[in-house]
Amino acid sequence: MTEGKAKDAGQEKFLMRMYSSGSETEDEEFLGGTRAFFERIKGQGETLESILHEAAVYIEAFSQFKEVAMGVRGRDGTYRYSALVGFNREAEAARRNISFTSRDMKDLAMGRPIRICRISQFYLSERKPYLPGQENTFNHPNLLGIPRQRPDEMVEGDFVEVSLIGKNKEIIGWIEVSGTMMGKLPKRAILIQIEFFASCLSLVLSNML
Amino acid sequence: MSAVIETERILREEYSGSPKDQNENIMSAVISLASRSISEESVENILRDALRNVHRLFDFQDVAIALKDRDGMFRYKVQLGLSAEAEKKYFEIVYSPEDLFDDTYFPSTAVSEVTRFYMSENAPYKSDEVGSYGRPMHIADKRMMANDMVEGDYIDIYIRDWKNEVIGYFELAATRSKKLPTRDTIRWVELIATLLGMLISKRATEVKGG
Numbered sequence: 001m002t003e004g005k006a007k008d009a010g011q012e013k014f015l016m017r018m019y020s021s022g023s024e025t026e027d028e029e030f031l032g033g034t035r036a037f038f039e040r041i042k043g044q045g046e047t048l049e050s051i052l053h054e055a056a057v058y059i060e061a062f063s064q065f066k067e068v069a070m071g072v073r074g075r076d077g078t079y080r081y082s083a084l085v086g087f088n089r090e091a092e093a094a095r096r097n098i099s100f101t102s103r104d105m106k107d108l109a110m111g112r113p114i115r116i117c118r119i120s121q122f123y124l125s126e127r128k129p130y131l132p133g134q135e136n137t138f139n140h141p142n143l144l145g146i147p148r149q150r151p152d153e154m155v156e157g158d159f160v161e162v163s164l165i166g167k168n169k170e171i172i173g174w175i176e177v178s179g180t181m182m183g184k185l186p187k188r189a190i191l192i193q194i195e196f197f198a199s200c201l202s203l204v205l206s207n208m209l
Numbered sequence: 210m211s212a213v214i215e216t217e218r219i220l221r222e223e224y225s226g227s228p229k230d231q232n233e234n235i236m237s238a239v240i241s242l243a244s245r246s247i248s249e250e251s252v253e254n255i256l257r258d259a260l261r262n263v264h265r266l267f268d269f270q271d272v273a274i275a276l277k278d279r280d281g282m283f284r285y286k287v288q289l290g291l292s293a294e295a296e297k298k299y300f301e302i303v304y305s306p307e308d309l310f311d312d313t314y315f316p317s318t319a320v321s322e323v324t325r326f327y328m329s330e331n332a333p334y335k336s337d338e339v340g341s342y343g344r345p346m347h348i349a350d351k352r353m354m355a356n357d358m359v360e361g362d363y364i365d366i367y368i369r370d371w372k373n374e375v376i377g378y379f380e381l382a383a384t385r386s387k388k389l390p391t392r393d394t395i396r397w398v399e400l401i402a403t404l405l406g407m408l409i410s411k412r413a414t415e416v417k418g419g
Binding site: 007016018025027028031032034035117119120122146147150151152165168173183188191193202203204206 | 370
């Protein structure tokens with residue numbers, strides 16, 4: 001300050017202590033991390049593929065899920081997996097060979113998912129949410145079909161799908177998460193965070209797809 | 210009962226769509242805001258929607274958004290909380306990019322990369338701007354506690370475009386609790402500002418002043 005108004009040093013110190021120091025709560029970490037994600041993908045000449053990959057890595061980092069798959073609608077109107085994190089080579093290759101039509105994306109008959117939270121679908125392994133021959137899209141196909149022992153377990157074949165909704169409410173892609181660290185159903189708060197992140201990401205992707 | 214039937218019950222009952230706490234309530238509101246904004250063509254409508262949500266979800270009585278116009282100057286575009294008379298004066302204010310970062314006339318404390326606190330004790334305004342305050346007669350009121358928010362205090366949270374240039378800012382003032390906002394609140398508005406910047410940056414200069 002060379003002229004004009006002097007700052008109140010005590011008040012400034014208080015503000016810095018209140019807003020810029022100390023450990024963050026889980027919610028603050030998520031908000032800060034999400035903002036940092038979007039700041040990072042801005043202006044870096046990022047491609048659609050790199051944004052999706054970074055998004056999948058970020059979801060894996062803040063959620064309890066070991067596997068994150070993301071897909072988007074291509075120029076030909078079909079939907080394919082674009083980013084896969086946490087899958088073994090065979091499962092990843094099998095997923096990259098699959099494509100879905102827009103009718104497939106809206107068809108909830110297969111697997112009969114349960115609608116949860118705001119925009120998510122929970123697919124239960126017992127309902128076989130995959131076509132015959134697609135067992136190899138899972139990391140451990142040999143574990144598919146083994147009955148759940150406890151109701152709060154998350155087993156191989158269970159997954160949660162969150163749609164990415166673009167202009168005019170069209171589905172432009174999806175996020176699929178599976179395999180929690182402790183083998184239990186995910187925390188509700190984590191799923192809400194994924195839905196929130198998906199909505200924010202749709203803002204960006206809607207102008208790219 | 211087989212385990213899967215019970216799992217279905219848990220999913221339907223414990224993962225229902227209704228928000229369970231204030232944080233979920235805010236997330237739900239921002240999801241709705243994002244959903245509406247994707248298909249909205251008018252920048253002004255997007256700004257109004259964002260501002261209404263910030264005003265409703267957080268503790269601030271007076272909120273506004275300023276944007277950079279084609280001439281490079283910043284002007285307030287939308288506000289909530291001020292009287293018609295104060296609003297008129299508020300919308301007449303014009304800042305250059307230099308003003309925005311001028312610590313001489315507008316002393317501030319940067320608490321993050323995008324947030325600056327302007328405290329009343331430092332008189333962060335020009336003399337002809339006093340009329341744009343909601344309660345100008347209280348502008349010299351003394352702060353009794355360090356975490357009080359008093360007339361004359363305000364917070365700017367920058368809105369940046371895809372090139373990370375500042376294209377506008379949220380201005381937040383006068384909390385209903387009369388206390389400084391929580392750290393969570395600041396993180397929330399920072400995130401909303403980031404999303405807003407990405408959404409409107411290509412169209413920001415199309416909005417007419419005031």
